Amino acid sequence: MTTTGRTTERTTGRMAGRIPQSAFDGSRLRVILLLDLYDGAQEQFLDAYDHMSSMVASVPGHISDQLCQSIENPSQWLITSEWESAPPFLAWVNSEEHIETVRPLHSCVRDTRSMRYSVLREMQDGLPLTRQTTAGLQEQARVGEGVARHAFTFTVKPGTESKVVKHLAGYASPNASLDDNTRLRRTSVFMHGNRVVRAVEVEGDLATALRHAANQPGFRAVEEAINPYLEHARDLADPGSARVFSTRAALPAVHHVDGDGPRPAGLRRHALYYPAVEGQGLELARFLSHQDEAAADEPDSPVYSSTIFQRDDVVVRLIDATGDLDLDPLSALGIKGAGKAAELERLLDGAAVGVEGPLDSERNINRLLSHADMLSVADRSATDS
Secondary structure: OOHHHHHHHHOOHHHHHHOOEEOOOOOOEEEEEEEEEOOOOHHHHHHHHHHHHHHHOOOOOEEEEEEEEOOOOOOEEEEEEEEOOHHHHHHHHOOHHHHHHHHHHOOOEEEEEEEEEEOOOOEEOOEEOOHHHOOOOOOOOOOOOOEEEEEEEEEEOOOOHHHHHHHHHOOOOOEOEOOOOOEEEEEEEEEEOOEEEEEEEEEOOHHHHHHHHHOOHHHHHHHHHHHHHEOOOOOOOOHHHHHHHHHHHEEEEEEEEEOOOOOOOOOEEEEEEEEEOOOOHHHHHHHHHHHHHHHOOOOOOOEEEEEEEEEOOEEEEEEEEOOOHHHOHHHHHOOOOOOHHHHHHHHEOHHHHOOOOOOOOHHHHHHHHHHHEOEEEEEEEOEOO
16 A cells, blocks of 8 residues: 555544644645736736746646636736646745746736645546546545645844844734634744744644735844845845745645643743755655654653644654653654654654754664754744724
């Protein structure tokens, strides 16, 4: 049975309610891109779309796409695409090739909004399609609390880490409530060496909340303050530069699972950094997601919830756990069980995280936990207005 098949089985029944988000259930993906064009940019946009469509047609995992124009407002357009599953789309949308492919759209488009959905049901003549024709459908609806999770990661110039920490730690959270339906719930910032990871939780629409936060004076002041220290320069006054930097920094959440029962008191948030062997980032993220699904069934697991973020060979596992992590390092690292440490060793670039040698001893396991546990810079809930 394939890995995807095992994941699908685990997301059925009782477990389904505890996995509100997963890119690994094997279901087909529908991507919806809403665009608002500048006046007079339609012909330029059509040329750019034709070029983009011809490029994406050869991307592994891509099935089809459609371009639609509003019958009510001619400046509003819609692009939909279908993919065999989420992982190949995420690999494409986070690639440098994608950035270059969509660059011609920037001068045509005033605003965009992207939405991604797994395919749950297909109907024909009012009836569900037969089982033989529904391969790739999500097994059943996931149940969640209406929270979207996302992260951004970037690197700063070596030697400037302490200055960056000072700026990021002093950032005051913006007002939480944007409107009746959207609320910025929590922001967590971590560092590992010169790498920064900022994770956010949003109730409601993620894009709306991110735009709101980016336009707050306090947020912009901090971002301007750290600009001189970034390894990859950006100009926040230039929408194109800001957009490209944000695209390159995106660290999507590919899996989230909560433990059974009510949320325990005294949980502490940690971020663990897992640099993958070149080309193995997706498999490492998949491995950790399987481990956290299994741990959610264990009543004595110190890890209550886990979110896995992955882009290329950067994998970050954000966990809410009880007690000190070193009391149960195997659970903390997500490698509890026979052969799991060896599997992580195969996928992990140990040298990049400062731990070389096999993970076959308690000493090396503890060293890995110590080196992977990121420095917590800021972790706060946004304040209500």
